Amino acid sequence: MTKDTSTSHKAQLLQEEKEELLQVLEARFEKYRNRHEELEWNQVQAKLHELPEKLWSLHEMERTGGEPDVVGYSKEKDAYIFYDCSKESPKGRRSVCYDRAALESRKKYKPETSAMDMAASMGIEMLTEEQYRDLQDLGEFDLKTSSWVHTPEKIRELGGALFCDRRFDHVFLYHNGAESYYKSRGFRGSLYV
Structure with a gap:
């Protein structure tokens, strides 16, 4: 169960929720390699562990049906880029x-x-x-x-x-x-x- 998300995007996920989300994201990352051919999951996951508030946002994207996935990497921002990749609008x-x-x-x-x-x-x-x-x-x-x-x-x-x-x-x-x-x-x- 997540904390109340109506007022802040700084809520934290429970450890079980983090693990479950990371498994979902990794499976999607591997299934759709064409979206990020040059990237490796272990590097994306390392970034996610450093930035738990981003993991919470990804959880919200997933919870609302967005099926977030990595679509690139920004050298300028030193950041992986996630988009909602659900077949239809979330x-x-x-x-x-x-x-x-x-x-x-x-x-x-x-x-x-x-x-x-x-x-x-x-x-x-x-x-x-x-x-x-x-x-x-x-x-x-x-x-x-x-x-x-x-x-x-x-x-x-x-x-x-x-x-x-x-x-x-x-x-x-x-x-x-x-x-x-x-x-x-x-x-x-x-x-x-």
């Missing part, structure tokens, strides 16, 4: 509007939270359009769902927000009112470890 993160301002602007039928609030509470960042397209180079994702992506401030100031999906073997970028939400739209996150 099930535990759907039916959310874009951000807090959008949530507060709704008069009726407000969703429980927003994508940006949820990402912050998990200690992760929402994928950018570029990151989303990079993810799609590693496989085929969001064939039935869609995912909010980080929206430039100028678009957001005008009330809009961006989302992506994959249809007809092509990655599409769309716009919507930031206050909208759909049961088939969630968001994907990234985490540097």
Whole structure:
């Protein structure tokens, strides 16, 4: 059982939860070697042991259906890059509007939270359009769902927000009112470890 995660992403996992999560992450790492051909699991695991708060964020990504996996390494940040690699937009993160301002602007039928609030509470960042397209180079994702992506401030100031999906073997970028939400739209996150 994890500590209350609603207010802080500094919660700690129990030893049993850490071990279980590391096993899941390692199995996924080995199953999808094409996502990180040059990298070795033992080095990723060593980083995770140094940064328990990152392990907690990965646990939240996993718990909400994101199936996080390593997709690269940043020399600049000296960090491994994890993205949500679930086939469809993470099930535990759907039916959310874009951000807090959008949530507060709704008069009726407000969703429980927003994508940006949820990402912050998990200690992760929402994928950018570029990151989303990079993810799609590693496989085929969001064939039935869609995912909010980080929206430039100028678009957001005008009330809009961006989302992506994959249809007809092509990655599409769309716009919507930031206050909208759909049961088939969630968001994907990234985490540097």
